[in-house]
Amino acid sequence: MPKISVDKIEPGMKLTKPVTRGNMVMLKEGTELTEHMIIKIRNMDLEKVSIDGPSQNSIPKEERLVQLDMRFKNVENEPYMDLLKKLVREHIEVSYEQ
Structure with a gap:
């Protein structure tokens, strides 16, 4: 909030x-x-x-993307996890455009 x-x-x-x-x-x-x-x-x-809602941009976008890479580091070769990572990356990108 x-x-x-x-x-x-x-x-x-x-x-x-x-x-x-x-x-x-x-x-x-x-x-x-x-x-x-x-x-x-x-x-x-x-x-x-x-107001209601997450404080989405309290962390810089670049830091969020680095965190994303770190979280998916051990499952890079798994197709579904790669797809999930791409979707999360897109979500992060869009949330910082607003």
Whole structure:
């Protein structure tokens, strides 16, 4: 559950922690954000909010690819494992394009 800048939140994202002002819950955990809610969050002068989903890019792409090679090092000659490695590599490449 990554924390992202309120400037990067988009409609459809879900909160993993409530948005509060003082002791009052403004938006509860699990709320799917709308344009209207995003405007309100930005007006609250918050820096970041917790949203649902993995923190995919916390590790540089090059490091992820090196880790992938290391994990598949002992099964390089097995066709199905090679196919699996290629699919995972494609997934990593695409996830860093977004």
